[in-house]
Amino acid sequence: xxxxxxxxxxxxxxxxxxxxxxxxxxxxxxxxxxxxxxxxxxxxxxxxxxxxxx
Amino acid sequence: xxxxxxxxxxxxxxxxxxxxxxxxxxxxxxxxxxxxxxxxxxxxxxxxxxxxxxxxxxxxxxxxxxxxxxxxxxxxxxxxxxxxxxxxxxxxxxxxxxxxxxxxxxxxxxxxxxxxxxxxxxxxxxxxxxxxxxxxxxxxxxxxxxxxxxxxxxxxxxxxxxxxxxxxxxxxxxxxxxxxxxxxxxxxxxxxxxxxxxxxxxxxxxxxxxxxxxxxxxxxxxxxxxxxxxxxxxxxxxxxxxxxxxxxxxxxxxxxxxxxxxxxxxxxxxxxxxxxxxxxxxxxxxxxxxxxxx
Numbered sequence: 001x002x003x004x005x006x007x008x009x010x011x012x013x014x015x016x017x018x019x020x021x022x023x024x025x026x027x028x029x030x031x032x033x034x035x036x037x038x039x040x041x042x043x044x045x046x047x048x049x050x051x052x053x054x
Numbered sequence: 055x056x057x058x059x060x061x062x063x064x065x066x067x068x069x070x071x072x073x074x075x076x077x078x079x080x081x082x083x084x085x086x087x088x089x090x091x092x093x094x095x096x097x098x099x100x101x102x103x104x105x106x107x108x109x110x111x112x113x114x115x116x117x118x119x120x121x122x123x124x125x126x127x128x129x130x131x132x133x134x135x136x137x138x139x140x141x142x143x144x145x146x147x148x149x150x151x152x153x154x155x156x157x158x159x160x161x162x163x164x165x166x167x168x169x170x171x172x173x174x175x176x177x178x179x180x181x182x183x184x185x186x187x188x189x190x191x192x193x194x195x196x197x198x199x200x201x202x203x204x205x206x207x208x209x210x211x212x213x214x215x216x217x218x219x220x221x222x223x224x225x226x227x228x229x230x231x232x233x234x235x236x237x238x239x240x241x242x243x244x245x246x247x248x249x250x251x252x253x254x255x256x257x258x259x260x261x262x263x264x265x266x267x268x269x270x271x272x273x274x275x276x277x278x279x280x281x282x283x284x285x286x287x288x289x290x291x292x293x294x295x296x297x298x299x300x301x302x303x304x305x306x307x308x309x310x311x312x313x314x315x316x317x318x319x320x321x322x323x324x325x326x327x328x329x330x331x332x333x334x335x336x337x338x339x340x341x342x343x344x345x346x347x348x
Contacts, residue, residue, distance in 0.1 A: 053310075
């Protein structure tokens with residue numbers, strides 16, 4: 001369990017989290033990036049850029 | 055053989071997680087390389103490339119994909135997809151030209167550099183007509199233009215508000231597809247699996263909410279996918295195909311192809327097929343390096 005840096009709500013993470021993975025805060029909807037895994041650290045994820053894609 | 059693979063990324067999507075899981079399950083070593091943290095010089099970079107058998111580009115940002123692959127190629131580190139493939143696939147003009155040069159059917163397209171010239175091209179096509187950014191994905195900033203009033207407004211907005219790339223007006227015929235298009239994932243031209251993406255909206259990208267379901271890749275579609283792959287230089291690709299009523303047309307080839315929707319839609323183990331191919335590419339790279347030394 002860790003806290004959303006935007007709204008402070010508790011966020012439950014999977015066991016297999018990866019640095020660079022994006023999770024959504026179920027409370028405020030903010031996209032969060034996992035920047036560390038042990039212990040988990042969450043930061044606001046970068047906004048979508050114009051050249052993103054596949 | 056155990057592979058040491060460098061994974062270029064700035065965002066770990068479900069696609070990358072599926073791949074990481076498969077690679078680690080097989081005992082391979084993955085060095086995750088967040089390109090946001092790195093610096094790239096002309097002869098080397100801040101990335102420790104020692105012992106890497108292969109680098110896989112999974113950058114979500116096209117600009118990072120294009121440049122990082124060029125740097126790794128310059129450092130003689132094997133990288134997939136190649137920078138040449140990234141350069142072609144990331145640019146709709148280059149993709150259209152590559153497909154046309156290889157006689158792969160692709161929608162009629164005209165490029166113009168001013169709003170007036172683009173308007174003339176649009177009028178030549180007639181309505182509806184499609185205007186796309188030359189760089190972009192996920193259906194962003196694509197316009198289906200129904201009349202001259204909409205055309206004038208969109209062209210004016212692009213010319214006034216847009217980044218300089220939006221002053222390259224990529225005008226394309228509107229293909230009356232049957233509410234769906236086809237995505238085939240290919241590995242050096244060999245189809246792994248296919249799906250259809252259906253939507254009421256004219257844009258049928260999976261990440262725009264299109265419904266997906268498995269599509270059995272026919273011989274004709276397999277041949278078309280292989281030809282499209284070869285046209286842009288091969289590798290791990292997503293070939294997008296529309297049905298025209300009397301045939302098919304290839305409108306896009308994706309070089310950092312997402313496959314989570316495909317994985318969900320088909321019975322094929324897509325990450326396993328991709329890792330099989332990566333193992334082979336790493337083997338080939340090792341053999342080439344050994345031959346160069348000998």
